Amino acid sequence: MSEPALLSVRNLELWYAPAVQALRGVNIDLPERQVTALIGPSGCGKSTFLKTLDRMCDLVPGVRVSGSVRYRGKEIYDPCVDVTWLRKQIGMVFQKPTPFPMSIYDNVAYGPRTHGVRDRPRLDAVVERSLRGAAIWDEVKDRLKKSALALSGGQQQRLCIARALAVEPDVLLMDEATSALDPISTSKIEELIAALKQRYTIVIVTHNMQQATRISDKCAFFLAGELIEFGDTTQLFSLPRDKRTEDYITGRFG
Amino acid sequence: MMRRTPRPLERLMGLFFSACGLTAVAFVLLISLYLILAGVPALRETGLPDFLLGRQWSPTAQRPEFGIAPFLLTSVYGAAGAVLLGAPIGLLCAVFLAKTAPPRLAAAVRPAVELLSGIPSVVYGLVGMLVLVPAVRRCFRLPDGAGLFSAILVLAVMILPSIVSVSEAALRAVPPEYEAASLALGATQIETVFRVTLPAASGGVAASVVLGVGRAIGEAMAVLMVAGNAANMPSLFKSVKFLTTAIASEMSYSSGLHRQALFSIALVLFFFIMLVNVLLNRLLKRKGG
Numbered sequence: 183m184s185e186p187a188l189l190s191v192r193n194l195e196l197w198y199a200p201a202v203q204a205l206r207g208v209n210i211d212l213p214e215r216q217v218t219a220l221i222g223p224s225g226c227g228k229s230t231f232l233k234t235l236d237r238m239c240d241l242v243p244g245v246r247v248s249g250s251v252r253y254r255g256k257e258i259y260d261p262c263v264d265v266t267w268l269r270k271q272i273g274m275v276f277q278k279p280t281p282f283p284m285s286i287y288d289n290v291a292y293g294p295r296t297h298g299v300r301d302r303p304r305l306d307a308v309v310e311r312s313l314r315g316a317a318i319w320d321e322v323k324d325r326l327k328k329s330a331l332a333l334s335g336g337q338q339q340r341l342c343i344a345r346a347l348a349v350e351p352d353v354l355l356m357d358e359a360t361s362a363l364d365p366i367s368t369s370k371i372e373e374l375i376a377a378l379k380q381r382y383t384i385v386i387v388t389h390n391m392q393q394a395t396r397i398s399d400k401c402a403f404f405l406a407g408e409l410i411e412f413g414d415t416t417q418l419f420s421l422p423r424d425k426r427t428e429d430y431i432t433g434r435f436g
Numbered sequence: 437m438m439r440r441t442p443r444p445l446e447r448l449m450g451l452f453f454s455a456c457g458l459t460a461v462a463f464v465l466l467i468s469l470y471l472i473l474a475g476v477p478a479l480r481e482t483g484l485p486d487f488l489l490g491r492q493w494s495p496t497a498q499r500p501e502f503g504i505a506p507f508l509l510t511s512v513y514g515a516a517g518a519v520l521l522g523a524p525i526g527l528l529c530a531v532f533l534a535k536t537a538p539p540r541l542a543a544a545v546r547p548a549v550e551l552l553s554g555i556p557s558v559v560y561g562l563v564g565m566l567v568l569v570p571a572v573r574r575c576f577r578l579p580d581g582a583g584l585f586s587a588i589l590v591l592a593v594m595i596l597p598s599i600v601s602v603s604e605a606a607l608r609a610v611p612p613e614y615e616a617a618s619l620a621l622g623a624t625q626i627e628t629v630f631r632v633t634l635p636a637a638s639g640g641v642a643a644s645v646v647l648g649v650g651r652a653i654g655e656a657m658a659v660l661m662v663a664g665n666a667a668n669m670p671s672l673f674k675s676v677k678f679l680t681t682a683i684a685s686e687m688s689y690s691s692g693l694h695r696q697a698l699f700s701i702a703l704v705l706f707f708f709i710m711l712v713n714v715l716l717n718r719l720l721k722r723k724g725g
């Protein structure tokens with residue numbers, strides 16, 4: 183193996199209800215400090231797969247998961263795993279920007295406070311570092327005490343990224359984080375992702391094939407809950423091994 | 437093309453409905469007008485400051501005095517005490533119902549809380565009189581358990597249902613994305629409820645509390661049965677009279693200026709509750725907008 187796998191998924195199956203299977207036998211190794219893009223038609227299970235990686239799928243009543251997901255060698259579905267610890271390591275940014283209805287500062291400080299940071303100078307430092315990390319510091323540094331809801335959609339999404347960075351995660355999951363944004367905000371966030379992969383392992387879901395080619399190192403194609411193909415993005419888009427992948431990326435798919 | 441025949445019956449019904457609508461408005465106006473007309477003379481006689489701030493209520497004495505400060509303060513303390521006790525319990529009950537209870541347990545608890553609001557206030561009074569008052573007397577070794585403390589306990593239970601149901605609705609209205617975002621940052625469910633959901637629902641929660649204040653100030657029957665009904669300045673274990681119970685207990689034997697003063701108390705109560713309602717609407721609107 184060329185790169186060590188940070189997240190290693192084996193035979194992962196997920197049912198939302200006894201008759202609703204959303205993931206079928208997924209096997210994948212996500213490499214460290216790279217951007218992996220998940221692509222596939224709507225309803226193929228991309229979001230579901232992402233949610234299995236930080237156990238946000240646990241929140242859905244009646245859900246059942248089988249198989250194995252190892253994070254740095256540790257089985258995350260082991261009953262003795264502390265889910266709050268796991269979610270601190272593996273952050274998530276949602277499709278719709280979801281800043282809390284509180285100040286910009288409090289949004290970013292929320293995670294560190296949750297994990298026990300009370301010291302004001304330390305919080306100040308974390309907030310600044312995270313906002314800089316999410317490339318939004320200059321836009322908000324003069325109004326940290328103002329409500330986060332007054333920001334534009336693109337700013338809100340970068341704030342959410344800053345909020346996720348503030349807990350110092352290892353992995354960042356992003357579910358169509360730019361699909362609700364205008365092109366300028368989108369390109370800002372794409373630049374941001376390129377910068378963040380120096381320090382974080384990033385998994386993104388995207389509907390936008392150009393975006394996948396622009397920003398991802400690896401690409402995974404899902405179809406009807408199955409992982410059809412996984413490989414280097416350049417290879418997957420230029421020389422797909424599977425006919426269904428080819429159909430999808432050339433737009434010959436329903 | 438549709439043929440529209442003029443329907444006399446329909447027009448008649450329309451008129452009838454508007455008349456019904458107007459009746460409600462007419463009653464409000466009528467009551468307000470009557471209260472003002474009936475309440476002002478005694479205020480004129482005693483002077484508003486003396487009436488509101490006077491500490492002595494002795495309407496049947498040789499030199500009668502009409503100071504309602506004891507009632508006013510009792511109502512304020514009583515409502516405040518009831519809210520202080522009832523609001524935290526109601527709020528936690530709402531959190532339990534909306535967020536942490538297993539759905540089946542919630543389905544069993546919710547009707548029980550709703551039932552609480554359906555119990556007539558005279559029944560609260562009866563239970564208070566027969567169970568609570570003796571218990572308070574024994575617990576605190578008092579000559580008599582009827583007083584402000586017992587009234588506060590009864591009021592706290594009576595305002596519980598409205599606080600629970602309005603707060604629960606407010607909690608449920610918080611977008612689930614907020615909670616998901618908090619959980620995804622590694623917060624526990626309890627942290628999420630207290631640091632994200634409750635603050636986001638604060639408008640509705642505040643409204644539920646104001647609603648409770650309104651209920652507590654307006655309640656007469658149950659309070660009448662457990663408060664002791666002496667016109668003392670309020671103190672936790674003293675026998676007290678509320679604005680409402682002063683009217684209810686004295687109207688039957690009052691006459692002349694005394695009777696007019698009771699109308700003035702009603703007027704004060706009316707304004708008091710209007711104030712609470714204005715506040716309530718403000719809060720609800722701010723939450724909606």
Ligand SMILES: Nc1ncnc2c1ncn2[C@@H]1O[C@H](COP(=O)(O)OP(=O)(O)O)[C@@H](O)[C@H]1O
Binds near residue numbers: 199202204222227228
């Ligand atoms: N909470 C849920 N309950 C039941 N079925 C769900 C739920 N969420 C998703 N599904 C179903 O699981 C499948 C995969 O959904 P999802 O992972 O959201 O797809 P994608 O993100 O690729 O569009 C879909 O068929 C969807 O209808």
Ligand SMILES: [Mg+2]
Binds near residue numbers: 228229
């Ligand atoms: Mg999705």
